[in-house]
Amino acid sequence: MDEFKRALGDCALTTMHAQGPYFTWRGIRHEVEVKVRLDRFVTSNSWRDLFPKSRVIYLSPNESDHPPILLEVRNVRKRRRKRRKRFRFEEFWLREENWRRVVELGWDSATGDISYAKIANKITNKRDALLSWSHARFGSLKRDIEDIRKQLGQFFARAPSAPLCQSWLTLESKLHELLQKE
Template sequence: MNNFRDAVDYCGLKDLNFEGYEFTYDNGQVGSDNRQSRIDRAMVNDGWAEMFPAAKLVHMDREWSDHAPLVVWLDGRRIEEGSRQKRFRFEEIWIGEDGCEDTIRGAWQLDCGDVIDTISRCA
C-alpha cells in the first residue's frame, strides 16, 4: 500500500469528486458482519482536471455485484434517475454485409453535424 501511495503522490493524482452513495464496496453481509468502504475511485492529475473542470464521478447503484459501477461524466451532467441513455448496439452479423467496413470507416470521418444529416436521410 505504501508503494501505491508513493506512486499516487509522485504522479500528482487526486480523487475526482463524486456523487452518490459514499461507499463503493459492500460485502453483502447483515448486521455487525456488514463491511462497507470506498475502495473504487477515479484519480486525475491537475492537467486532466483543467481539461475537464466540470467532470465528476458518479457511484451508481449496486445491483448484482459487491462493487458499485463508476461512471465519469466529463461535462458534469448526469442522466436523470429513471431515464435511460440509448446504448450503442452492434450485431456481429453486420460484418458480413457488403459495404459494412466502408460504412464504418466513412462514419468515423464525419463530424457530428454530418452524422445527424446522414441519419436523417436514412430514416
C-alpha cells in the first residue's frame, strides 16, 4: 500500500472525496466478514481545475461485493429539471394471468366523437389501468429495490469487525429476486 501511495504522489494524483459508505468491498475470509475501502477515483490538480463541480458517489449495493461508483463530471453545478415520468410497459407484467384483461378494459373504456381523440383516450385509459393494476399487484418495484439497496448499504457502513449477519444474505436474495422482476 505504501508503494501505491508513493506512486500517487509521484504522479501528483489525489483521491477525490466520495459520498456514500466508507467501505467499498466486503467479503468473507476464514468465516469472518472483512470490509475495506478499495475503490476510489484519483485526479490531478489540473483535472480538478477543469471540472471543479465533479463528484464521486458510491451508490447503493447491487449483487456485487463492491458498490457501483458514479463519477459525475461537471464544470458547473447541474440544475435539476422536473421531467414528466414516462410510461413503460414492464415485461414482468406478461407473466401475470390477467394483464391482457387489464389492457382490454382500459382500451374499451375510451370515449370520444373524433377518431383520433378516441384513440388517444384509449391509450391513456390503457396506460392508467395498467399503472393502477401494477401498483396494486406489485407495489413499487423501484422503491422496493432502492429500499433493499439502502439496507444493504448499511452493511458497508458498519465497522469492519461487525459479525456476518443472516439478514445480509436474506436481503441480497430478495434484491436478486426483485432485480429479476425488474
